[in-house]
Amino acid sequence: MHTRCGSIALSKKVFEETGCRDLVSWNSMLKAYGLHGKAKEELQLFQRMDLRPDTATFVALLSACNHSGMVEEGMRIFDSMFKKHGIIPQLDHYACMVDILGRAGQITEAEELISRMPMEPDSVVWSALLGSCRKHGETRLAKIAVSKLKQMEPENSLGYVQMSNIYSSGGRFNEAGTIRKEMHGSGVKKEPGLSWIEVRNQVHEFASGGRQHPQIDAICAKLQVLIGQLNEVGYVPETRLALHDIEEEHKQEQLFHHSEKMALVFALMNEGNLHCGGNVIRIMKNIRSVLTANFMKLASDFLQKEIIVRDSNRFHHFKNKICSCNDYW
Template identity: 60%
Template sequence: MKAAAKSLVPAPTFLHFTVAVRAICRFMHAHISTNTPPDVRAHISTNTPPDVRTANYLIIMHAKRGHLHLAHQWFAQMPHKNIFSWTILISAYSQHRKLDRCFGLFSQMLSHHRPNDFAYSSLLSVCDYWHGVQVHGLALRTSFDAWIYVANALMAMYWNNSCNAGVEAWRVFEAMDFRNLVTYNSMITGLSMHKQGDKAMDLFIGMHHNGIEFDHTTLLTLVSSLCGSNEGSNNVAGLICCLQLHSFGIKTGLALDIGVVTALIRSYSILGGEVDACHKLFLETSGMERDIVLWTEIMMASAEREPEQTLVLFKRMLGEDLFPDCYIFSVVLKACSNLVAERNASALHCQVIKAGFLNVLELGNALIHAYARSGSIDNAEQVFFEMSLRDIVSWNSVLKAYAVHGKAEAALDFFKQMDVAPDGTTFVALLSSCSHAGMVKEGTKIFDTMYEKYGITPQLDHYACMVDILGRAGHLSEAENIIKKMPMQPDHVIWSALLAACRKHGEKKLANLASSKLKELDPENSLGYVLISNIYCSANSFDEADSVRMKMNREGVRKEPGLSWIEIRHRMHEFASGGTQHPQIKAIRANMEKLLRQLKKMGYVPETSSVLFDVEEEHKEEQVYHHSEKLALVFYLMNAADSNSRGNVIKIIKNIRICSDCHNFMRLASKLIEKVIIVRDANRFHHFKDGACSCNDYW
């Protein structure tokens, strides 16, 4: 046990005592509570030295007001102190996280009194690991470790300071003869802190079997624990647990609590649950006092999968007289980055300025990302250069923007201007820029200087970029050698990059290797099947392609459907390849035929090598004509006459890589209609203008 801490308060004299009493009397007369006991009021009024009970009450009153120095003065002036006097002051200091004061007082108390369970639990609530171990040792010697409050406090202390998954907390828990709700809540909270949601659920089941009723804290902590316990694994088990806890909450009425609803929405969202389920939960809080945290979570749930809904929710929140904070703005900006039009980011930019958050670093970075992703590289640059403070994230955000927009030269020049040390993300952005531009020599040099000049060891992302750089340029053997010499096992991203390169250059043998590796690492990903099937089709090996497709069906692997989105008159329109479900598909196809006739006069020839079936050329052409981005463009042109779209720019988002036929189609269409067409696919932006693309037909 540490030596007793020396008191910072000088020893009181009778004169000190009299002056202090008079000063406190004046204060207490102004602030005295009507609930103050009569005998305490009498002591304050008459200036007589208080007895122990009265002094303890005065210490409590000062402590509750946060006046710890006054509480300590009263304590120091007491001629006689009981165990409660010491415990009250220790508890007051513990609530303000004053470990040294708590420990010093506790050590002094041992010379006068045997500590009680409240003194132990108050001290343990503020202890670090080594102080906590000493207190635990004393509790063992005094047999207080078996007291329920002390044992609960010991568990909480070990969980808060554990570096070994709470082994000591488990030992305390298992040694307890009696456990209450606080015991289980402490253990569940600790398991949640250490991302052991599965064990927390097991403990909850045991608690339920033992007949201990759970409360709001139990449910809230359990639901929250599910978010961090399924990283990298199948989220189905987590969703099932979330549904079970939701059912418990409905049965007990706890699901009506705003905190529980917030946790449920967050868990459903993180675990991949349906966005509609989150919205249904949110709507059930109608008429309740929704706080800013609840609004944040429901907007986060929608930001990626239903970004338009996030903007609607943001407007509704403003209508309820709630003021957005920095975190709310960052979530809504994330939603803007998933939308087509830059006007959404611009409108929110105005809101950020109006709210006084213009100089908040994180929001500046989010604005750069939102503008870049919505196709406005100029606005992204402007935000960067107007920022009063920049960090590595700011620089990396602009570098990534240059990469996806095909501005490799600008990225390399910008890198030379950096006034902060680069990190791994910086080099991923630079290598991606080189990959999109076919700059093999520059990319190789950057990769080699990462460690030599900057001391940054290449990771999987950097190796994936190098495989992509070499593979796109046709250096397949060099790309394969990079994979063989890697100091770590290649992941599915690396094999995907090699397989895509094989698809581009028609390399069947290496493609088979990459495809098999990709299926091993990511068996539910359709890419390993689709790309090798495309390679066979391009080589007119339709039997082999059909065999791959049949195996894909047997394994239950589904190809991600090609989808495109375009905004017209502030409304988002979605198109799927084929377009059979669109209500205006007949009109779209009729207008498509007119456009095709014009494009063919300009030299457009349908590229059907990627069509996956051995059918007549006429039917192959019909299939490529109805790819989702083509349908989106035709639909825009049908509505262009009365569209209030800004300027001469058409923006389309596509969820997968644009095919070579659609690329050629868009390139010629931009010249025909005399408009800039911007297509954002899964990998990058394509800016089509006057019959040319920003990628220089290298993608």
């Protein structure tokens, strides 16, 4: 519970105070460290583990290596599964390894690993490869991954969105437009970016570009002020990552309406009603939050607050211009 709320310190305290720890307890604590970007602490804890690990243990270990870019350590752990522990790697473990290799730029190695898998790759494996292609602008393998995803999950927008993003980030806006038209023609809808924040035991939802919140005008006004203040200390809107072929000022307007920025401002408007006296702001998000990382880093320093964002992949702790992921997205 503490892990899901963003408090790794409380999770550790509860774990250490537990007298009789079963495998579920060990795996939960290992996973907690990984989700919060503490791979070294997780590996140290694994060395203390006095129970036989299972498949879930190794998913947690490999995920931690993935979040921290520890390629060699991830490969060592993957190889040790069968050689040392007699555990045959399953789809989840292969997906982690594909992600570890691909995100580190070893996309060819990731492709080769997929070709050697003793079972058919599932959508998670292909999604991992596609994400790496998106990060590194690899078009050829991205097309293969998208084709596989369309066959397996025809209603999933991920393949269309990622392929469109790859084309757009390379300045190939015509191809990106073709992909978006194909997606719309297939009736597939992109998952909207949503963020949530709790104030006075009530959860408030914000949608990117949405105006449904009853205090939206006040939120936008305060956000405009905050952006102006951050501009003075070096904030530059992430327009390089805004992917449409539109004018610079319109890209900035798109970035202005990101859901997590609105959630942050709403928290500031209600900081007296937040936990820890408003010194820690916790935001939940349904998709990965790459575009607002620089904004959150600068905001954490300017506001002198810790901002914790739980996206679809992991927790990001922003404090004093630094993110716990060390910018390894």
